Amino acid sequence: MYSFIVVLNIGKYILQLKTTDSGSALQTRSFNGKAWSSWSK
Secondary structure, eight states: OHHHHHHHHHHHHHHHHHOOSHHHHHHHHHHHHHHHHHHHO
């Protein structure tokens, strides 16, 4: 469970690093938030 959280956070960090457009960065954050909320239920 914890390893999955670490992988998710690393993936989110890498996506934000690769994303230079602020709009795409906001979309990435909202997508990860939705994925996390749906998985944690």
